Amino acid sequence: MLLSNEPSFDGPIPGQSLTAEVGARPWQSPSQYTTVDEVIEYYMARMTSEDFMLQLVDVMEMGIPVTTLANTIQMSSVMEGIHTVDTGMLVLPVLMEMMMLLGDSAKIDYVSGLENPDKGKTRKSFLAKAASQYKESLSKTDVKELVEESKEEEQEDDTSSGLMARRK
Amino acid sequence: MSRQYNPAVSAYNNMDIENLPSVKEKDTSGLLTRKSNDMDKSMDYSSPSIRVAKQLEVIRKHRNEIDVA
Numbered sequence: 001m002l003l004s005n006e007p008s009f010d011g012p013i014p015g016q017s018l019t020a021e022v023g024a025r026p027w028q029s030p031s032q033y034t035t036v037d038e039v040i041e042y043y044m045a046r047m048t049s050e051d052f053m054l055q056l057v058d059v060m061e062m063g064i065p066v067t068t069l070a071n072t073i074q075m076s077s078v079m080e081g082i083h084t085v086d087t088g089m090l091v092l093p094v095l096m097e098m099m100m101l102l103g104d105s106a107k108i109d110y111v112s113g114l115e116n117p118d119k120g121k122t123r124k125s126f127l128a129k130a131a132s133q134y135k136e137s138l139s140k141t142d143v144k145e146l147v148e149e150s151k152e153e154e155q156e157d158d159t160s161s162g163l164m165a166r167r168k
Numbered sequence: 169m170s171r172q173y174n175p176a177v178s179a180y181n182n183m184d185i186e187n188l189p190s191v192k193e194k195d196t197s198g199l200l201t202r203k204s205n206d207m208d209k210s211m212d213y214s215s216p217s218i219r220v221a222k223q224l225e226v227i228r229k230h231r232n233e234i235d236v237a
Contacts, residue, residue, distance in 0.1 A: 067176040
């Protein structure tokens with residue numbers, strides 16, 4: 001793995017989670033909706049609003065996968081304390097299906113995110129394995145012997161074979 | 169672009185709604201017909217995943233209708 005020498009400023013500062021009282025964050029208090037039905041109802045009401053639909057269609061047209069959008073939406077709701085992580089995970093397929101329904105009804109081309117982009121490509125691990133096997137086989141074989149053998153073969157091939165050539 | 173782990177992919181793919189038991193329409197519809205349904209007994213509607221699957225089934229049906237039209 002390639003490690004960068006440059007410091008990363010994206011992550012939280014160590015101890016940052018201890019800077020607020022326990023229960024002060026929205027996700028640390030009881031969630032607003034507790035059952036799957038309530039959460040689905042909440043999202044359906046949000047997703048059928050015109051503003052949301054227009055924004056969603058724009059974002060989907062930009063090529064952002066539906067899976068990423070659905071996960072981001074549910075995760076932000078968890079952070080706002082609207083529902084818990086487990087109910088969020090459960091309603092993810094419904095969110096995705098609803099988004100795809102909106103995309104289909106708007107007749108736009110969208111990326112579902114369900115296809116594997118690496119499908120059909122050669123794995124890097126496979127290439128590394130092949131390279132290591134090749135190196136291993138090279139170390140086992142005597143290269144000098146092989147070179148001499150090939151030279152002898154070349155010399156045999158060079159002997160003239162014309163009609164006027166001397167017979168051995 | 170490398171693919172990061174997204175729980176939405178596995179959550180969606182694991183929803184096997186095609187194999188959900190379908191509701192059979194009764195032949196008789198009189199007042200004295202029994203209301204018990206065998207399908208209801210085989211499915212646990214108190215399970216959140218079953219409830220989600222039923223919701224998903226409805227939306228998928230609408231989506232398929234749009235695709236066909």
